[in-house]
Amino acid sequence: MSSKKNSTFICCFLLAFSITFIFCYSSAINGGDGWLTDGEVSYILQRQLLHYRDELAGRGENVSVDPTLGFENPRLRNAYIALQAWKQAIISDPQNLTVDWTGSGVCNYTGVFCAPAPDNRSELTVAGIDLNxxxxxxxLPEELGLLTDLALFHLNSNRFCGTxxxxxxxxxxxxxxxxxxxxxxxxxxHVVLKLPKLKFLDIRFNEFEGGVPKELFDKDLDAVFINHNRFMFEIPDNFGNSPVSVIVLGHNKFDGCLPASIGNMSNTLNEIIMMNNGLRSCVPEEIGLLKEVTVFDVSFNELMGQLPExxxxxxxxxxxxxxxxxxxxxxxxxxxxxPKLVNFTFEELFAGKAGAKV
Known part of the structure; x- marks a missing residue:
């Protein structure tokens, strides 16, 4: 039996075992008669199969294009394939936002925005998607990579899973x-590191885990939000190379020091939030170089020593x-x-009460 067939067999076995276990568990907690609905079973199967597809890099959909459909240009045809693949990958759409994703008029789909192509102003192309x-x-199926003219991709506050x-x-x-x-x-x-035009990256409030590549801080970004995930890493020395105006790293599990290179961000940084990360070091003197900062929050860490003059x-x-x-x-x-300080919140070990403000 080939390796791929072995993988398929193992996957199917695990899926069957998972569903059997879930049925039994549901019955146990509901007095023996709490069977899952067909919809719930389907959803669980999709979640399990998604992980399998991710591992084998085969997460695509089968999209056929009706030959009677007409498209203004090849870009819109590719967009149709990408969006139909995505529609097939959607398990639940309670607001029916994608119900009108039919036909060749992709520019009329809810949440899809078209504009003249940057390299050919006479052609329309999909430039933005907003399903916030x-x-x-x-x-997210691999076919979304066909949207090569996409400038904005907004999916805030949904239930998309996978990678x-x-x-x-x-x-x-x-x-x-x-x-x-x-x-x-x-x-x-890591794919975001290969996007040359990217300026705004927001992946907060997800379940990403592991390390954060140091290359992120060499990238020409304006805003980075990676808070409320499960990242575990030590902030690298090149942290100060980042030209961001806003960076929020809070509510992860970092280790190590607040690097002195933070002073290199003096001309661009406006807001930095590193609360609840487990940082262990003194507060570097270089924070005094941050002349443009309006928000500086390093609360709920393990910083030691004195706040520098x-x-x-x-x-x-x-x-x-x-x-x-x-x-x-x-x-x-x-x-x-x-001169512009509104709220100063400090530690009880200072000469004052915990959480007092000056």
Missing amino acids: HGDIAGY VPKKFRNLKLLFELDLSNNRFAGIFP SVSGMVNVEQLNVAHNFLSGRIPESVCRL
Whole structure:
């Protein structure tokens, strides 16, 4: 038996075992008569099969194009294939957002936006997709890589699961990628590092895990949101290479130090939130170089030592939160002279009550 057939057999066996176990468990907790509905069984099968497809890089759909359909150009034909494949990969669409995804008029599909192609203004192409807050369940098929002119891809607040398709690497014009508040899993989606135009990356509130590649901080991004995942890594020394204006890393499990290279972000950084990450170090003097920062939050970590006097250089800071660390010593008097400071939240080990504000 070939390796692929062996894999298929094992997958089918595991699927059958999973469903049998779920039936038994459901019966047990419901007094013996709590059988799953056909829809629930189908959903579980899809979730299990999705992982199998991800592992073998074969997560595609069978899309046939009706020869009677007419398309203005090849780009829209490719878009039709991509969107029909995606529609097949959707398990639940309670708001019926994709119910009108039929026919060749892809520019009229809900959530799909067309514009003149950047290399040929006489041709329309799919330039953006926005299905935010759709509560849609499903996964992302590899055919989405056919949307090579896509600039915006927004899927905030849905129930998409699985991983980010490898063929996203074909989206060379993608500027904004928002996959936040879904159920994506697996390791950090390295494919985003291959998107040359990407400026806005938002993958917060998912179930990604493992390390975060240091190459992320060398990439020319403006905003990075990777908070509320399961990432575990040590912030690399090249962290300060990032030209971001906003970076939110909170609620993961980091290790190590807050690197001194943070001072290299002085000309671009406006907001940085690293709360609840397990950072263990002193607060580097270089934070005083962050003259453009308005929000600086490193609360709920294990930072030690004193808050440096150099904090006086943060002349635009409005929200400064260093509470719930292991900081000690006196609050630098320069904090009180920060011209735009609105809220300063500090640790009980300072001379004041826990959570007090100045």
